Amino acid sequence: MKLKSFSGGLHPPDSKEYSAHKPxxxxxxxxxxxxxxxxxxxxxxxxCVAVGDQVKKGQVxxxxxxxxxxxxxxxxxxxVIAVEPRLHPMGRELPAVVIKPDGLDQWHESLRQxxxxxxxxxxxxxxxxxxGIVGMGxxxxxxxxxxxPPEEKTIDTLILNGVECEPFLTADHRLMLEExxxxxxGINILRKVLGIDQAIIGxxxxxxxxxxKLTRDCAAHNIQVQxxxxxxxxxxxxxxxxxxTGRQVPSGGLPMDCGVVxxxxxxxxxxxxxxxxGRPLVERIATITGPGIVEPKNLRITIGTPLQYLVDxxxxxxxxxxxxxxxxxxxxxxQLSLDVPAIRGTSGVLVFREEDLPKxxxxxxxxxxxxxxxxxxxxxxxxxxxxxxxxxxxxxENYNALDCIECGCCTYICPAxxxxxxxxxxxxxxxxxxxxxx
Amino acid sequence: xxxxxxxxxxIGLVAAATLGLAAKKFAVEVDPRELAILEVLPGVNCGACxxxxxxxxxxxxAEGTIAPNLCTPGGSETVEAIADILGIEAITIEPQVAxxxxxxxxxxxxxxxxxxxxxxxxxxxxxADGPKTCPGGxxxxxxxxxxxxxxxxxxxxxxxxxxxxxxxxxxxxCVAVCPRQVIKMVPLKATVHVLCNSHDKxxxxxxxxxxxxxxxxxxxxxxxxxxxxxxxxxxxxxxxIENAAAAIEKCPTKCIRDFSTxxxxxxxxxxxxxxxxxxxx
Ligand code: SF4
Ligand code: SF4
Ligand code: SF4
Ligand code: SF4
Numbered sequence: 001m002k003l004k005s006f007s008g009g010l011h012p013p014d015s016k017e018y019s020a021h022k023p024x025x026x027x028x029x030x031x032x033x034x035x036x037x038x039x040x041x042x043x044x045x046x047x048c049v050a051v052g053d054q055v056k057k058g059q060v061x062x063x064x065x066x067x068x069x070x071x072x073x074x075x076x077x078x079x080v081i082a083v084e085p086r087l088h089p090m091g092r093e094l095p096a097v098v099i100k101p102d103g104l105d106q107w108h109e110s111l112r113q114x115x116x117x118x119x120x121x122x123x124x125x126x127x128x129x130x131x132g133i134v135g136m137g138x139x140x141x142x143x144x145x146x147x148x149p150p151e152e153k154t155i156d157t158l159i160l161n162g163v164e165c166e167p168f169l170t171a172d173h174r175l176m177l178e179e180x181x182x183x184x185x186g187i188n189i190l191r192k193v194l195g196i197d198q199a200i201i202g203x204x205x206x207x208x209x210x211x212x213k214l215t216r217d218c219a220a221h222n223i224q225v226q227x228x229x230x231x232x233x234x235x236x237x238x239x240x241x242x243x244x245t246g247r248q249v250p251s252g253g254l255p256m257d258c259g260v261v262x263x264x265x266x267x268x269x270x271x272x273x274x275x276x277x278g279r280p281l282v283e284r285i286a287t288i289t290g291p292g293i294v295e296p297k298n299l300r301i302t303i304g305t306p307l308q309y310l311v312d313x314x315x316x317x318x319x320x321x322x323x324x325x326x327x328x329x330x331x332x333x334x335q336l337s338l339d340v341p342a343i344r345g346t347s348g349v350l351v352f353r354e355e356d357l358p359k360x361x362x363x364x365x366x367x368x369x370x371x372x373x374x375x376x377x378x379x380x381x382x383x384x385x386x387x388x389x390x391x392x393x394x395x396x397e398n399y400n401a402l403d404c405i406e407c408g409c410c411t412y413i414c415p416a417x418x419x420x421x422x423x424x425x426x427x428x429x430x431x432x433x434x435x436x437x438x
Numbered sequence: 439x440x441x442x443x444x445x446x447x448x449i450g451l452v453a454a455a456t457l458g459l460a461a462k463k464f465a466v467e468v469d470p471r472e473l474a475i476l477e478v479l480p481g482v483n484c485g486a487c488x489x490x491x492x493x494x495x496x497x498x499x500a501e502g503t504i505a506p507n508l509c510t511p512g513g514s515e516t517v518e519a520i521a522d523i524l525g526i527e528a529i530t531i532e533p534q535v536a537x538x539x540x541x542x543x544x545x546x547x548x549x550x551x552x553x554x555x556x557x558x559x560x561x562x563x564x565x566a567d568g569p570k571t572c573p574g575g576x577x578x579x580x581x582x583x584x585x586x587x588x589x590x591x592x593x594x595x596x597x598x599x600x601x602x603x604x605x606x607x608x609x610x611x612c613v614a615v616c617p618r619q620v621i622k623m624v625p626l627k628a629t630v631h632v633l634c635n636s637h638d639k640x641x642x643x644x645x646x647x648x649x650x651x652x653x654x655x656x657x658x659x660x661x662x663x664x665x666x667x668x669x670x671x672x673x674x675x676x677x678x679i680e681n682a683a684a685a686i687e688k689c690p691t692k693c694i695r696d697f698s699t700x701x702x703x704x705x706x707x708x709x710x711x712x713x714x715x716x717x718x719x
Contacts, residue, residue, distance in 0.1 A: 091566025336550060336566055362554070389556065391584075419555040426561040 003205060005229035006242040008376035010409055012167050012232060012330070014206060018289045018296040020170045024178055026300045027313050029076055029101045033304030034086050034341040035061065036096040040134040041141045042068035047097055053080045056108035058280045061097050070132040070142045074099055075282035075303045077106040089326050089333055089340050096341070099304070111278040116189050124193050124275060131274030132281045132344070136266030137161060137172075137235060138327045140345035143267055147193050149256040155194050159244050160187060160201040162210065162265045163228065163235040166328025169348045171285040172265050174298045176203070176210040179269060180217045186268030187223055189275050194261060199223045201265065202244050204230045232330060233407040237262045239376050251403050266347075281344055288314045292321050292351030301342050307349050308338035322354040330408040363416045371410035371420055377403050381410035385423035393434060396427035404428065471523055472500035478519040479512060484587045486510045486609035499524070507531045511588070511607030533626040534608035536590075536601050539635045540576040540620045541693065543596035547575055547647040563617035571646035574635035576620050582612035603697060629698040630664070630682040632657070632672045639670050651693045657685035 038044035045062035055061060055074040062072040078101040085093035116124065129144035149155055160183070164172040176183065187199050201218070203211050205227050215225045226244050233239055238249045240262060247258040255262050263271075266284065273279045282303050289296035294315030301310060307324070311317060325332040326346055342349070371381040379400055387396040401424055410420040476496040483491040487508040489498065498504035499520060506520045507529045514530055521528035553562055553569035559581035562568050568577050578597025590605035591612060601612075603626070613621045620635045632651055636643055640652030653670030664682035666673050674682050674694075686694045 334551070334565075389558070422555045422561060426556060426558065426564075429560075429564065 003227060003229035004243050005231045006234065006239040006376060008374055008378060008409070009231045009233055009239065009407075010374045010413060011230055012412060014167045014230070015289075016168065016170050016173070016206070018168065018170075018293075019287050019298055020173060020207075022170075022174070022297050024174050024285055024298045024300050025313075027302065027305060027310060029103070029105065029302060030305050030309040031100070032081065032306075033075055033078075033099045033101065033302060034096050034306060035072060035075060035099065035304040036086070036088050036094055036341065036343060037062045037072055038088065038090075038094055039072060039140060039303075039343040039345065040070055040132075041139065042066065042070075042145075044095070045069060045072045047083055047095060049074075049080050049083065049097060051080055051083055054078075055080060055099065056106050058111050058282060059108040064129070068142055068145055070129060070134060070144075071280075072097075073132055073280040073282050074108075076101045077104050078102040087337065087340050089335060089343060089346070091333075091336055107279070111280075113278050114275055116185075116192065116275050119275070121193050121195070124189060127275050127278075128193075128271055131270075131279070133267060133270050133274055134281070134344050135264055136270060136284060136344070136347070137264035138331070138345045138347045140343075143263065143271070146261055146263070147190070149261070153256045154259055155256060155261055156196055156198060156259045157245060157261075158187070158190055158194060158196060158199040159240060159260055159262045160199065160223075160265050160268060161235055161237075161240055161262055162201050162203040162207075162214070163240060164207070165204060165230075165232045165235040166330055166332070166347075167232075168289050168350055169287045169328050170289075171287045171298055171347055173207050173210055175269060175285055176207070176265055177213055180214055182269035182272045183214075183265050184217060184221055184223065185272035185276060186263075186270070188221065189271055190261075190263060190268060197222065200226050200244050202226045202228050202234070202240050204228050204234060206230045233376060233405070233409065236376070236405050236407055238405065251400065284342075284344065284346070286310070286342060286346050287348040289348065290325075290350040290352055291356050292318050292353045294318045301346070303344055304341045306339055306341050307335065310342060310349055311338060311351065317351065319353045321351045322357055323350075323352040325350040325352075330412065331406065358417065360417045362418050365414075365416055365418060368415060370413045370415070374409040374413050376407060376409065377405060379404055381420045381424060382418075384427055385418060385420045388423040388427035388430070391430070393427060393430040396424075397431045401427045402431055469497075469500045472496050474523045475499050475520055478516055478523070479509060480516070480607075482511060482587050484511055484607070484609040484611060486607075486611075505529075510534060511609050513607070534623045535603050535606045535626045536608065536610070536612055536621050537624055537631055537633070537697075538576055538582075538599045538601055538620055539622050539631070539633050540572075540574070541598065541633045541649045541695070542570070542572055542575045542647045543578065543594060543598035545596050546649045547572055548645075560615070560617045568618070572636050572643070572650065573638070574618055574620055575647065575650075577618060581615050581617070582621060585611045585615040587611060625676050628674065628676040628679050630674050630679055630686070630694065630696045632665075632674055632693055633695050634671060634693045637669045637671050643670075649691055649693050652691060654690060656688050656690065657694060660685040660688045 037047050043065040046065050047062045049061045056077045059074045060071045061074050064071045078099045081100045082098035086096040088094040125144050133143040134140040211227050228243050237255050241260050270281050286301050287298050288310050297314045324335040365382050384396050384399045384401045404424045406421050408421050479492040481492050487495045489495045499506045507517045509516050518528045548571045549569040550571045557579050559577045559579045576599050580593045582599050583591040588605050590602045592600050634651035643650040643652050651672050657672050658665040661681050661684050663678040683696045
C-alpha cells in the first residue's frame with residue numbers, strides 16, 4: 001500500500017534513537033521557577049501578583065490580555081520572590097514571575113473537576129481558555145481561538161497531529177504510547193466543541209508502536225488512525241491536512257478554509273486535564289536530548305524550570321555546549337544560555353557540541369535548484385532570498401514570500417549553506433512593515 | 439518591394455507628423471526656474487530633502503511649496519545658487535556629517551553569540567537583539583555601507599562601519615537604515631566626539647567593551663564646558679567645543695576622538711579599512 005504524504009519536503013536523519021525508548025520521567029521541582037508572561041502567540045499576559053505573595057499551583061499569576069491571549073498560572077505552590085525581566089527563550093529579557101516552591105505542590109482550592117458531558121460548548125471553550133491551553137507542538141497559538149471559527153466556515157474534520165516530524169523529539173511519541181486515554185478524552189471534548197464526528201490522528205510510520213497502540217485504543221471511539229510516510233515537515237498544519245485528507249489550504253488561508261481544525265496530541269491531552277480535572281497548563285512533556293547530553297530523556301517538566309536544571313536531571317552536559325536549541329533542530333530557537341526557563345511551547349531541549357556542528361561558511365548560490373525541489377509550499381527559496389538580500393521587498397512579495405512556513409527544508413538542503421530561511425524571514429518582515437505603512 | 443517601402447514610409451511620415459503636432463499642442467509648460475534649479479542640484483536623488491528625487495524637489499522649490507535649503511548633499515553652494523535663481527536671500531545651512539558613535543569592533547568588544555546568518559544588520563538585530571553584547575554598538579554587517587548613495591562608508595575587516603568625512607554629504611540615509619541608532623548627525627565643524635553609544639553602567643561596559651564610555655566624568659572634569667555626561671554616557675557639547683581635545687589624553691578608555699588630528703595615543707586605530715566580502719546572491 002502506498003503511504004499517504006504531501007509533496008516536497010525531505011527526510012533528515014531522525015536521531016530519535018537517543019530517547020524514543022525512554023519512558024516519561026517526572027522532573028523534580030527546581031530551587032526557583034521563572035514563569036514569563038509571554039508564553040504564547042498574541043499579547044503577553046498582564047502580571048497580577050507581587051513580590052511576597054503566596055501562590056498555589058494553578059493560580060492565575062497573569063491575566064489574559066485580549067482575545068488572542070491566555071492567562072498564565074503558577075506551576076507550583078510557593079512564594080513570589082521576584083517580578084522582573086528575565087532572559088526569555090526569545091533571546092531578550094522579558095517580564096517574568098519568579099516563584100520559590102514551598103515543596104507542598106498544592107493545587108489552588110478554586111479548581112474544580114467537571115464532567116464534559118454535562119457542559120455546553122461555551123463553558124468548555126471558557127475552561128480551555130482559562131486553563132491557558134495553547135498549541136503544544138511549539139507554535140503556542142491559543143487553542144480557544146482555533147476552536148472559534150467564524151460562523152460562515154463549516155468544519156467537518158478534526159486532525160490530531162501525532163506526526164512529530166522534527167528530528168530528535170520523542171515527547172509526543174511517548175505521550176501517545178503511555179497516556180493515550182488523555183489524548184482520546186481530549187479528542188472527545190474537541191469533537192463536542194466543534195460539533196463534529198470525524199477525527200483523524202496522523203502518525204508517521206517510524207512510530208509503529210504508537211500507531212498500534214492508538215489504533216487499538218481508538219477503535220471504540222470512532223477515531224481514525226492514519227499512518228503516514230516519514231517526511232519533514234509533515235507536522236506543519238497545511239502539510240498534515242494535505243497528507244491526511246488530500247485537501248489544500250489556499251495561499252494566505254487557514255486550515256478552517258478547507259473545513260479542518262488541527263490540534264497537537266499534546267494539546268488534546270492538556271485539554272482533557274483542563275476540563276475533566278480543572279487543571280491549568282502548568283506542566284508538559286519535553287525531550288532533553290542531543291549528543292551534548294549524557295543521558296537523553298523524556299521529562300514531564302514544570303513550566304518555568306530553568307534549562308540547566310533539566311540538563312542536570314539528564315546526567316548533565318557531555319562536553320562543552322556549542323549550540324542549545326529549544327524545540328526541534330529544524331524550526332526550534334537557538335538559546336543564549338541554559339538560564340532560560342522551559343515554557344509552554346518547549347517541546348524539547350537539544351544540546352550540540354562544537355564537533356557536531358557543520359563548519360562550511362556560506363558561499364554563493366550554485367543554482368542547483370534543490371531548495372526549490374524540497375520546498376513543501378513550492379516556492380523558489382533562492383530567488384526570494386536573493387531579493388531579500390538586495391532589499392527588493394516588492395519582488396520578494398511577488399514570489400509569495402509570505403507563504404513560506406519557515407520549515408527550514410531549503411536551508412537544510414542548500415549545498416552552499418546559504419541562510420535561506422533567515423533571508424526569507426527578513427523579506428517577510430519588510431513586506432509586513434510596508435503593509436502596515438500603507 | 440516598392441509597395442512595402444512606400445507603405446511603411448508613409449506610416450512613418452503620418453506618425454511623425456501626428457507626434458510633432460501633439461508635442462506642440464499638449465506641451466507642458468515648465469517653469470524655467472525649475473530647470474535651472476534642477477541644474478544646480480547634485481542629481482543623486484538621495485532623498486535628504488524628503489522627496490524621492492531631485493526633480494521633485496526642484497519643482498517644489500520653484501513653486502515655493504518647500505524650503506530652498508533642504509539639500510544637504512549640495513551644501514551651502516547649492517543653497518546660494520538656488521537663492522540666486524529665485525532672487526531671494528540665501529539661508530545658510532550648517533553642514534552636517536554622519537559619525538558612527540562606536541569603536542567597538544571585533545577586537546575591542548565581545549559578542550554574545552556567533553552569528554552566521556544573513557550579512558545584514560537589520561536581519562541580525564532580529565535574533566536576540568543582535569550578536570553584539572553591547573546594546574548600542576555597531577554590528578558591522580554593512581547595511582549602512584550599502585545604503586549610502588555616496589560610497590562614504592567602509593567596513594573594516596574587524597566589522598566596524600567607518601565614515602569618510604570627505605565623501606559624506608549628510609543625507610542621513612545611513613541613519614535611517616541602522617537598527618542600532620549608532621550613526622549620529624553632527625555639525626561638520628565639530629571634530630571632537632565621544633564615540634560610544636551605550637548607556638550601560640561602567641562596570642558592565644568594561645565586561646563587554648574595552649573602548650566604551652564608562653561615564654567616569656573625567657572628560658567633564660578636565661574641560662567642564664565641553665562635555666555633558668547623561669546616564670553614564672558622555673557627549674561633546676558642540677557649542678563649546680574649542681578646548682574639548684584636551685580631554686582626549688585623559689579619557690581612561692580612549693573613546694574620545696578628534697577627527698582633525700587622528701587617533702589618540704594608545705588606541706589601536708585607525709583600523710585597517712579592508713572591505714569585508716559578503717556572500718553573493
Ligand atoms: S521557502 Fe519556506 S516553506 Fe519553502 S522550504 Fe524554505 S522555509 Fe520551507
Ligand atoms: S539549494 Fe542553495 S545553492 Fe542550490 S539553488 Fe537553492 S540557494 Fe542555490
Ligand atoms: S552603523 Fe549601524 S547599519 Fe552600519 S554596520 Fe554598524 S550597525 Fe550596521
Ligand atoms: S555616510 Fe550617511 S549621511 Fe553621509 S552620505 Fe553616506 S548615507 Fe548620507
